[in-house]
Amino acid sequence: MIIKRASEFKSSEITDKAVYLKRREFLKAAGIVSAGAAIPGLLAARVEAAAQKLQYIKNKKYLLDESLTPYQDVTTYNNFYEFGTGKADPARNATHFKTRPWTITVEGHARKTGTFDLDDIIKPHSLEERIYRLRCVEAWSMVIPWVGIPLADVVKRLQPTSKAKYVQFVTLHDPKQMPGQGGFLGGGLQWPYVEGLRMDEALNPLPLLAVGLYGEVLPNQNGAPVRLVVPWKYGFKSIKSIVKIRFVESQPPTTWNLAAPHEYGFYSNVNPEVDHPRWSQARERRLGDGSFFAPKRPTLMFNGYGEQVAHLYRGMDLKKYY
Amino acid sequence: MAQPTSRQLVLIKVTLFLAALVPLAWLVLDGVQGRLSPNPVEAITHRTGDWILNFLMLTLSVTPLRKISGWHWLLRLRRMLGLFAFFYACLHFTTYIWLDQFFAMSEVWKDIAKRPYITVGFSAFVMLIPLALTSTNSMVKRLGAQRWRKLHRLVYVIAVFGVLHYLWLVKSDIRLPLAYGVVLITLLVLRVPSINQRITGLQRA
Ligand code: HEM
Numbered sequence: 001m002i003i004k005r006a007s008e009f010k011s012s013e014i015t016d017k018a019v020y021l022k023r024r025e026f027l028k029a030a031g032i033v034s035a036g037a038a039i040p041g042l043l044a045a046r047v048e049a050a051a052q053k054l055q056y057i058k059n060k061k062y063l064l065d066e067s068l069t070p071y072q073d074v075t076t077y078n079n080f081y082e083f084g085t086g087k088a089d090p091a092r093n094a095t096h097f098k099t100r101p102w103t104i105t106v107e108g109h110a111r112k113t114g115t116f117d118l119d120d121i122i123k124p125h126s127l128e129e130r131i132y133r134l135r136c137v138e139a140w141s142m143v144i145p146w147v148g149i150p151l152a153d154v155v156k157r158l159q160p161t162s163k164a165k166y167v168q169f170v171t172l173h174d175p176k177q178m179p180g181q182g183g184f185l186g187g188g189l190q191w192p193y194v195e196g197l198r199m200d201e202a203l204n205p206l207p208l209l210a211v212g213l214y215g216e217v218l219p220n221q222n223g224a225p226v227r228l229v230v231p232w233k234y235g236f237k238s239i240k241s242i243v244k245i246r247f248v249e250s251q252p253p254t255t256w257n258l259a260a261p262h263e264y265g266f267y268s269n270v271n272p273e274v275d276h277p278r279w280s281q282a283r284e285r286r287l288g289d290g291s292f293f294a295p296k297r298p299t300l301m302f303n304g305y306g307e308q309v310a311h312l313y314r315g316m317d318l319k320k321y322y
Numbered sequence: 323m324a325q326p327t328s329r330q331l332v333l334i335k336v337t338l339f340l341a342a343l344v345p346l347a348w349l350v351l352d353g354v355q356g357r358l359s360p361n362p363v364e365a366i367t368h369r370t371g372d373w374i375l376n377f378l379m380l381t382l383s384v385t386p387l388r389k390i391s392g393w394h395w396l397l398r399l400r401r402m403l404g405l406f407a408f409f410y411a412c413l414h415f416t417t418y419i420w421l422d423q424f425f426a427m428s429e430v431w432k433d434i435a436k437r438p439y440i441t442v443g444f445s446a447f448v449m450l451i452p453l454a455l456t457s458t459n460s461m462v463k464r465l466g467a468q469r470w471r472k473l474h475r476l477v478y479v480i481a482v483f484g485v486l487h488y489l490w491l492v493k494s495d496i497r498l499p500l501a502y503g504v505v506l507i508t509l510l511v512l513r514v515p516s517i518n519q520r521i522t523g524l525q526r527a
Pocket residue numbers: 364367368369370371372374375411414415418422440443444445446447450480484485487488491
């Protein structure tokens with residue numbers, strides 16, 4: 001088993017990965033392979049990602065005084081319905097997901113539109129690590145060290161015009177690679193997955209276009225090769241495996257809102273005072289911090305990022321715009 | 323096995339009893355070995371919930387199976403199946419009160435009153451209690467067969483509420499609750515008098 005995984009690693013397309021990826025020596029990776037095999041839960045995806053260390057700077061402005069959710073938990077407990085609706089499905093079903101070559105098509109009200117290679121979009125920026133809380137709408141949370149670039153920088157470089165009031169994002173639609181998009185009822189969602197932000201939200205310094213976590217290339221189950229991270233909104237706003245960015249004039253449709261409009265709004269800001277119609281949002285369970293036999297912790301307004309984002313919603317009734 | 327001897331029946335019951343504890347053993351084992359996903363509370367709630375429904379469906383299968391096969395001794399297993407549904411319901415409820423809510427009783431009551439899926443789940447659990455309490459032979463005698471049978475028709479309501487509870491708690495993937503719904507509807511349809519007669523006839527013919 002170890003040998004099989006190691007050879008799989010050797011013959012994979014890692015070598016033609018982007019220039020910003022620094023390939024780790026084989027022996028070291030093989031060491032991780034065998035260590036990984038000793039722990040039954042560790043998955044092949046971990047093995048592949050282990051070879052792909054990123055070069056980045058740690059952004060000291062975005063640290064947290066909270067313990068990180070272990071890598072193992074972050075990469076085996078995922079909501080990524082494209083790869084199945086069970087939390088363990090993505091780690092299982094996304095191992096062979098092809099993340100290179102990868103292009104992003106930019107459309108709509110911007111000066112720079114067209115189809116760009118992902119690496120060309122990332123290259124002009126330097127990667128940074130930021131530690132963010134992630135609050136899922138299902139009332140659990142994690143603390144994750146993401147590696148990426150600020151969304152705002154990319155948006156500015158694409159030069160949206162004054163007509164661009166919102167930014168829409170679209171996930172890859174490829175039922176051959178994403179088994180959750182086919183089959184009976186397709187997990188109850190319409191594909192492709194779409195999300196959106198208001199322009200001022202997109203230009204806020206917080207949202208990241210993440211290409212990695214824990215210093216390594218983003219594992220497929222976490223939304224490789226590029227995903228959004230919007231830490232003050234429920235996790236489903238942080239769209240994964242992005243292939244399209246559209247600058248639009250009116251509020252774009254969003255997947256969960258289409259599925260259940262009275263349950264998931266366009267804004268979906270983390271808000272302990274506005275419950276999901278079917279469960280409370282007042283508290284959350286922090287995963288992987290050993291608090292199994294402990295009460296849940298209180299959820300913070302805007303997931304604790306009020307200082308940076310509360311002004312965006314001044315004067316808005318957040319019960320109405322949930 | 324048209325009619326097992328009483329010794330064989332004891333053996334069948336002991337086997338069934340042990341088999342019914344396997345899901346619990348499996349859960350404990352997974353828990354001890356840290357295999358309950360990064361969110362063990364959710365995993366325990368889901369597994370115990372699944373097994374309440376499984377045992378409710380098994381309990382409701384006894385009568386149709388007995389009619390179809392003519393194996394009347396199957397009836398002797400029904401009480402145990404029903405009690406195991408109750409057993410897993412107690413575990414499920416305890417998980418919710420203890421691990422999920424951590425005895426924040428004001429929150430629990432709010433949940434029960436406000437959240438339809440909890441309301442129906444809780445009602446189903448409360449209805450299971452009198453059925454469990456009146457499951458002994460002496461209680462059947464004390465109530466009289468007629469009244470006992472009437473009371474135990476609650477199990478149909480419990481099963482419907484259990485499936486509704488599941489249907490209302492999933493976010494968007496309703497495949498599993500639908501599957502349970504189909505099984506339940508089938509089991510209920512088999513009880514419609516005209517159909518009931520036909521399957522009983524099947525065996526005699
Ligand atoms: C006979 C009664 C009940 C049945 C048949 C039942 C069945 C189920 C089932 C099948 C699930 C989903 C399992 C899965 O996703 O795999 C579930 C989840 C759940 N049940 Fe129950 N249940 C019952 C009673 C209760 C009660 C009394 C409560 C609490 C007061 C409760 C609270 C929950 C919770 C909190 C969840 C998990 C919800 C989530 O993960 O979002 N249930 N139940």
